[in-house]
Amino acid sequence: MAGARLSVSVSRLLRRLEPLFSSRHYCSLASPCAVSYSQYGEPSKVLRFLTDVDVPDVRDDQVSVRMLAAPINPADINMIQGVYPIKPPLPAVGGNEGVGEVVSVGLQVSDLQPGDWVIPADSGWGTWRTHAVCPASELRKIPNDIPLEAAATLAVNPCTAYRMLSDFQHLQPGDTIVQNGANSGVGQAVIQIAAARGLVTINVVRNRPDRSSYFELEMYLKGLGGHYVITEEGLRRQDFRDIFKRLPRPKLALNCVGGKSATEILRHLETGGTMVTYGGMSRQPVTVPTGSLIFQDIKVVGYWMTQWNKRQTDSQESSEMLSTLCDYVRQGKLQAPSNVQVPISDYMAAINSTRDAFSTKKQILTMSS
Ligand SMILES: NC(=O)c1ccc[n+]([C@@H]2O[C@H](COP(=O)([O-])OP(=O)(O)OC[C@H]3O[C@@H](n4cnc5c(N)ncnc54)[C@H](OP(=O)(O)O)[C@@H]3O)[C@@H](O)[C@H]2O)c1
Structure with a gap:
């Protein structure tokens, strides 16, 4: 002994x-x-x-x-x-x-x-x-x-993306999601994790001062696995709305920005869809059309990773999340x-x-x- x-x-x-x-x-x-x-x-x-x-x-x-x-x-x-x-x-x-x-x-x-x-x-x-x-x-x-x-x-943005894609809607391969601030750290993680799960992403970004930097950004986000990249203005155009003739409407909208941008992504949700607000980069409040709540049963919720971590420290769910994300990194599906x-x-x-x-x-x- x-x-x-x-x-x-x-x-x-x-x-x-x-x-x-x-x-x-x-x-x-x-x-x-x-x-x-x-x-x-x-x-x-x-x-x-x-x-x-x-x-x-x-x-x-x-x-x-x-x-x-x-x-x-x-x-x-x-x-x-x-x-x-x-x-x-x-x-x-x-x-x-x-x-x-x-x-x-x-x-x-x-x-x-x-x-x-x-x-x-x-x-x-x-x-x-x-x-x-x-x-x-x-x-x-x-x-x-x-x-x-x-x-x-690893700890903040990919985990936030992972939880938002897991905890608010039951998403299956082929389902669509829409997000603004798509080039943010969280947005880049959303694109890659969604692609790894077979989800289709509509990625909204702010327009750039010149065409070449917009094109470069579009190519970068598509290279990460993003399916559609569109400006906030483009989101309102009829030709964009036409994509829903061949694509299911999004079940989930992820809002990094607030203001008009949030209202626009919310409008494209399917009935019963959810918009998760996790950031407020425009510093503008989120405005929700009354009809979206009453007639389309849209749910508007917020998410804070810090709060989740407090509840789930050392939980199996938390370990599984980190382990899955590290596997994605090793498999080349998730990059910084x-x-x-x-x-x-x-x-x-x-x-x-x-x-x-x-x-x-x-x-x-x-x-x-
Ligand atoms: N709730 C949570 O648990 C949680 C977790 C992680 C992050 N967040 C929040 O998510 C947001 C993004 O974080 P991040 O680390 O991913 O940020 P980041 O990589 O620094 O990206 C910032 C993003 O915000 C956009 N942006 C900046 N100013 C803007 C404005 N006035 N109007 C519209 N878009 C604007 C930028 O777009 P441009 O390229 O066009 O400038 C870029 O897409 C922050 O608000 C952060 O606090 C929340």
Whole structure:
């Protein structure tokens, strides 16, 4: 019995020492750094780039993580502005999503080991930093055999897309769905997951300032598996309506934008269809024609991934979702959104680019030098 305890302790000790000898070393910036804020407000005013950040010793229930990459999502900016429903205690580190590599684990940690890739289990964890020490319970292990940018962007947008395609309508191969903001990170994931399930997608995007960039975007979204790509204006034209002579009307509409764009996609739903609002990029309210509710039995609902995660942490459904998404990635059915990788020290330029109209490129902060 004593021998067994001794060997467990030795193996845990070895696990703690392993990173010192590991060949899987990601060259991080010379000193631990973080993008932090001490008050809510405009990112350009409140964000600070901290260097030589103190990294505490790892307690028994904790894990030391070297962050590898973390995207900048619209919600991250809203959180810094203080207008998001989650307000992390200040001072806080920016970023909700990202992937890190476990460097060492405390003596009580049995389900993680050095070299594992982890993502935050909850919002507000603070991913825009090079190093973190936290309780193991704040992290979820994900496979480390998928591309880094796919891992860094897995937890929010593909999961949101997956749930919206699974939980609101019973969709079968050949069914149609319509979405606006189709070139957003979520929209790109919707196109690919829908294609993997044999669903037909109608993808609505904002018109571009010139024809060639619109054409490029259309080709990109069709390359991901999108069937139809159309502008918000095009959606109202009769020739577009004619596609429903050969295509079933959508059972599901996914609304990233709000305002007129939401009303337009809702109008194309079949009787009994559902519109799920998950974003409000236009900052305009959703207006629903009375007739759609009364005569067409359209359901109008909202979805928030954070809420789902709170209810489903560690559930089988959650594990199945992550495992299916990683399988899609390995099978080449799901790729990371179109992206640009930017060193964390250039975070402000990356935030500004995130707010540019017509970009379609997710900014991903990388933590290596
Ligand atoms: N509810 C949830 O659980 C959940 C989960 C993930 C994301 N979201 C939300 O979903 C939205 C998209 O997130 P993301 O990470 O996919 O974003 P993203 O990759 O940054 O894409 C932003 C999208 O919004 C469009 N857009 C920007 N300003 C607009 C405006 N004024 N009017 C119409 N469209 C506009 C952009 O189109 P252009 O290319 O034409 O500029 C682009 O398609 C955000 O509101 C985010 O907070 C919600």
